[in-house]
Amino acid sequence: DGGITQSPKYLFRKEGQNVTLSCEQNLNHDAMYWYRQDPGQGLRLIYYSQIVNDFQKGDIAEGYSVSREKKESFPLTVTSAQKNPTAFYLCASRRRDLGGYTFGSGTRLTVV
Amino acid sequence: AQKVTQAQTEISVVEKEDVTLDCVYETRDTTYYLFWYKQPPSGELVFLIRRNSFDEQNEISGRYSWNFQKSTSSFNFTITASQVVDSAVYFCALSGVTGANSKLTFGKGITLSVRP
Numbered sequence: 001d002g003g004i005t006q007s008p009k010y011l012f013r014k015e016g017q018n019v020t021l022s023c024e025q026n027l028n029h030d031a032m033y034w035y036r037q038d039p040g041q042g043l044r045l046i047y048y049s050q051i052v053n054d055f056q057k058g059d060i061a062e063g064y065s066v067s068r069e070k071k072e073s074f075p076l077t078v079t080s081a082q083k084n085p086t087a088f089y090l091c092a093s094r095r096r097d098l099g100g101y102t103f104g105s106g107t108r109l110t111v112v
Numbered sequence: 113a114q115k116v117t118q119a120q121t122e123i124s125v126v127e128k129e130d131v132t133l134d135c136v137y138e139t140r141d142t143t144y145y146l147f148w149y150k151q152p153p154s155g156e157l158v159f160l161i162r163r164n165s166f167d168e169q170n171e172i173s174g175r176y177s178w179n180f181q182k183s184t185s186s187f188n189f190t191i192t193a194s195q196v197v198d199s200a201v202y203f204c205a206l207s208g209v210t211g212a213n214s215k216l217t218f219g220k221g222i223t224l225s226v227r228p
Contacts, residue, residue, distance in 0.1 A: 031214065033215060033216070035218075040121070040220065040221075041220060042203065042218045042219055042220035042221050043203065043216075043218040044218075045215050045216075045217075048215055050214070056212065058215065088155060090157065092216070094214075100147075100159060100162050101147075101159075101207075101216055103156065103157040103159075105154075105155065105156045106155045106156065108155070
């Protein structure tokens with residue numbers, strides 16, 4: 001079955017370390033997105049990519065980086081510059097013909 | 113800029129009550145899409161409905177119904193005869209068609225608690 005796989009489900013990081021969250025889709029979707037969720041804040045867009053080798057900053061991109069070398073993959077790196085990285089991270093994808101969004105099951109990142 | 117407002121933050125009802133979740137949106141686009149998602153405690157987002165801006169027909173799916181009114185920029189969601197399993201966080205979202213507006217903009221969510 002097609003879908004989006006996010007890994008790992010839970011991730012712990014020490015302060016000052018970079019960490020990369022994985023997002024892989026086999027839906028042949030062109031666009032991919034990363035959202036961050038904090039309690040009471042809803043979901044906020046970090047980065048998005050509409051085609052391979054191209055991506056744009058979202059509303060809260062500071063302290064994050066992404067790459068889109070393959071259509072299927074859109075990894076998110078949380079760098080040490082991100083001051084409050086503890087959050088729930090959701091990846092999504094969407095077809096070029098503006099079909100619905102498909103979301104992964106999320107990664108819960110905790111800084112210890 | 114696009115904006116979605118869910119003024120209600122928490123709602124608590126007793127099972128079998130009807131409940132309406134409000135959603136008001138702002139956009140300058142003439143073509144756009146509106147969504148509702150459910151997020152149970154597991155964290156996954158469950159898609160409920162997508163409506164495009166040219167289709168103002170109300171929709172009913174089982175106990176769920178949606179009322180889209182462009183005149184008031186609202187897209188409200190009603191659960192009839194609520195059940196304990198309806199307890200979750202509900203998000204309303206908006207997306208445009210081109211460029212930066214093709215992203216999905218979410219409201220802050222409404223936490224619904226249905227008590228037995």
